[in-house]
Amino acid sequence: MAWKSLYWEDVEEGQELPTVTRDITCTTVIAGAIASRDFTPVHHDRDFAQKVGLKDIFLNNATICGFVGKYLTDWTGPEGELKEISFRIQTPCFPGDTMTMTGKVVKKYTEEDQHLVDVEYEFAVPQGRNCGGTGTIALPTRGH
Amino acid sequence: MGLEFYEELKAMVGEEGSRLVAVDEVYKPMIRHWCEAMQDGNPLYTDEEYARKSKYGDIIAPPTMLLTWTMPPLWPPREQPPHPFEQFLEKLDKAGFYGILITNVAQKYHRPLFPGDHITFTYKVTDVSPEKKTSLGNGHFVTTTFIFTNQKGETVGTQSLTVLKYRLGP
Structure with missing residues (x-):
């Protein structure tokens, strides 16, 4: 399979990232929790979650990290190199929710020999914003 | 809870625990x-x-997996000396701030992780807020910062996690 690369020259500040949706199921939540070795009951045990006042089990923070990484490098292609991510979790994402991921480029710059872009993203669920944050990615250039 | 309690919490910020070793290699x-x-x-x-x-x-490895490599085993329990972070949470529990919720996550990636790499890490509380009113109840925001190192002693990345420790109910 051929993989496309997003080149730094082809990115503009203000440019929007593609909107991506994902339907979240119990399996999504539990597979993410176990893949990140997070056995906290609120991420796999519905009875427990309801006992502590939640509607259901919900996505753990590591799965959100994984979704952010995937969202950003699906956009850039595998040559895009994640440098950092940072986000605030606002409302839980439950099974049955459709998550809508949006983002935009807020800054394009060079630092030492790296060609970087800063992006902002937001993952929305029906009840509000699951998370919102920023990320920095180094991109390849056409010259190299 | 008064200012005195907050001052006691602040005095505990920065206490580092011993270096821990990830259970498995990457x-x-x-x-x-x-x-x-x-x-x-x-x-x-x-x-x-x-x-x-x-x-x-x-x-x-996906860079976002950073923290995953260092998660404690489900069984048997890891034998390690009590960590200052746990003492920090315990102090909040004892004061009635039982609720816990992750509110902020930040990761920085310095070097890629390859299969066979073995991570060691340290972590410490790096910030605590004064008592704040939130929609869940009054609480303190506590930020913990992890530093991850590979077997060559190189820093591979850092992560900070902010949790809200809150008092349930009115």
């Missing part, structure tokens, strides 16, 4: 399980041939 099946859960098809993580021809020369 390994390919775990990477693939992660990619399945995230539905991440990035070939650097699972396509041997693509990864070999890339600038890395080998499979790399």
Whole structure:
């Protein structure tokens, strides 16, 4: 399979990232929790979650990290190199929710020999914003 | 809870625990399980041939997996001296702030992680807020920062996690 690369020259500040949706199921939540070795009951045990006042089990923070990484490098292609991510979790994402991921480029710059872009993203669920944050990615250039 | 309690919390910020060793090395099946859960098809993580021809020369772990490599085993319990972070949370529990919720996550990636790399890490509380009113109840925001190191002593990345420790109810 051929993989496309997003080149730094082809990115503009203000440019929007593609909107991506994902339907979240119990399996999504539990597979993410176990893949990140997070056995906290609120991420796999519905009875427990309801006992502590939640509607259901919900996505753990590591799965959100994984979704952010995937969202950003699906956009850039595998040559895009994640440098950092940072986000605030606002409302839980439950099974049955459709998550809508949006983002935009807020800054394009060079630092030492790296060609970087800063992006902002937001993952929305029906009840509000699951998370919102920023990320920095180094991109390849056409010259190299 | 008054200012005095907050001053006691502040005095505990920065206390470092002993260096901990990840249970397992970075390994390919775990990477693939992660990619399945995230539905991440990035070939650097699972396509041997693509990864070999890339600038890395080998499979790399998704950078966002950083904390995963250092999670404690479900069984048997890890034997380790009590960590200052646990004492910090205990102090909040005893004061009635039983609720806990992760509110902020930040990761920085300094170097890629390859299968076979073995992580050690330290972490400490780096910030605590005064008591704040939140929609869940009054609480303190506590930020913990992790530093991850590979077997060569190089920093591979850092992560900070902010939790709200809150008092349930009115």
